[in-house]
Amino acid sequence: MNELKGACIIGQSGGPTAVINASALGVIRTALDNGNITRVLGAAHGIKGVLEDRLYDMGQEDAAELDLLKYTPSSELGSCRYKLADPDKDDTDYKRILEIFKKYDVRYFFYNGGNDSMDTCNKISKYMQKSGYECRIIGVPKTIDNDLNGTDHCPGxxxxxxxxxxxxxxxxxxxxxxxxxxxxxxxxxxxxxxxxxxxxxxxxxxxxxxxxxxxxxxxxxxxxxxxxxxxxxxxxxxxxxxxxxxxxxxxxxxxxxxxxxxxxxxxxxxxxxxxxxxxxxxxxxxxxxxxxxxxxxxxxxGSHVASKTDIEEAFAAGKAAVEAAVSGVTDKMVAFKCSREGGYHCETVLEPLDIVANFEKKVPREWINAAGNGIEQPFIDYVLPLIQGEANGPKENSLPRFAKLKKVLTTSM
The missing domain is CATH 3.40.50.460 (Phosphofructokinase domain)
Known part of the structure; x- marks a missing residue:
């Protein structure tokens, strides 16, 4: 293993889902428990939080509140829809990101989002490599649209x-x-x-x-x-x-x-x-x-009818991202490889960010009826295993109990 010590940043981007925070928890919990990661920082509103130097110190959160992220919908760290320019045409944002990474000794960056978020991840990864700054960058998939290339399906x-x-x-x-x-x-x-x-x-x-x-x-x-x-x-x-x-x-x-x-x-x-x-x-x-x-x-x-399978897989995606990065991997997105023969089985794999960013996966035409006004059985067979299980998140007074994070802004070491 190519050992690298330093802080990590986890950011969330794009439209929220019922389980995006389960992925964030997978990253945060695994990172906090790993000796090579010296500090776990959460970006306020995605990449904008990095650019604006608004980072939360996740190590100051109560463990019990962090665990509630598994059952808390939407993007707890805050999201954004911010498109980075082509670095060959305007590298202003990239220079700022590199400045922040150096300020906090960030050596790991995890970005949790969909198509456009993987584009952001890919651009930052390539820029860091070009700049000679060692920072391992892994995309954590998220999108209810289920249109990310390279993965069987997407958390959410x-x-x-x-x-x-x-x-x-x-x-x-x-x-x-x-x-x-x-x-x-x-x-x-x-x-x-x-x-x-x-x-x-x-x-x-x-x-x-x-x-x-x-x-x-x-x-x-x-x-x-x-x-x-x-x-x-x-x-x-x-x-x-x-x-x-x-x-x-x-x-x-x-x-x-x-x-x-x-x-x-x-x-x-x-x-x-x-x-x-x-x-x-x-x-x-x-x-x-x-x-x-x-x-x-x-x-x-709608987290009140969230799929337990979805929650567990979302957490696993975040966990796998940290484990891969610490082991020396960069420039990848966590993906799912699944089989449905003889029962449903899903495992995490890694795919190059290049094949994910800005590609959309469509429903196969053969899964739609000839008239174009209905769905064929293969679609049902594909999605049915994914919705299994109940979330059973904690409640207070019969209402959902969501995470209440302190979100303490960090300062440089």
Missing amino acids: FASAAKFIATSCMEVHRDAHVYDTGMITIVEIMGRHAGWLAGSAALATWAGYGPDLIYLPEVDFDMDRFIADVQAIYNKTGKCMIAVSEGIHYADGSFVSEAKTSATDGFGHAQLGGLAAMLAEVVKSKTGAKVRGIELSLLQRC
Whole structure:
């Protein structure tokens, strides 16, 4: 083992999940227990905390409160959507990061996030190598979108999928109580990949779910959509539809009327309002009572139905990142390698940041039915093992007990 002593920084970036803090705990707890890591620092609001020299001393946190991170949703250290420039064009941020790393003798950097976060991780890793500063950098995956390349699935996806499936089952029950007709449209997150919307098929598989499901992997046709809905409504007097927020026409334009309302820090369209817009269209075309439902932020923060499998794997990803870095590994992302033959088995592996950053993994077309309005059994077989187990986090007065960290800002040694 190439021994390297120094401090570490853990940062969180991008959209939160129900289990991102379990990954942070995996990093923090493993780092605190490792003799080669002299200090464990948490970056306030991701890479912005490094740039602004706002770092928390995680060694001053109560162990019991840290342990509650396993059951605490959202990004406890704070998140950001900050895009680093190409260092060959503007290296201002990189010089500042190197300055902070030297100030605190940071020799390990762990960044917990999705596609854009892995891009940040990759850029910093390459810059440190070019600068000759030894700092081992490992990406810890996170995204409910489940679109990271190089891994079977992403921490956070399973819990969101479980929430979506559960919510769809509950909505389906509610939508079928009256003897009058009704059409229900549920809007689910997913800009370019349909993993989340596809998870609504779990509800259908269980007997209480959408009749139709539309993913961005297949071009959307409004006339065909109306015909699909009308056919089911005419037959049963009910129709439930799940749509990904990112469904688009053949020319690539988003169906959502809110597609140009705003963008995030990485220039991605802020989508939303699709369910309401489609509800108006369907109502005008069919004359039926139509209800549009947008699950919105609930699907990424719903820790009350988090998957135990997801929690444990998220923690394992953080733990594996520290163990790999201390052993001499850098420039990698922790990934999952899984098998489902004869029972589910998952292990952590390491993939180069180069193959992860800025690539999106889509739902295989063969997992979507030929008509493009439903999900095939291989998708169910893929996701079902991931949602298993209950979180069973601690409660006070029957309400969740989340971590309450002191977040003590650190100073240089």
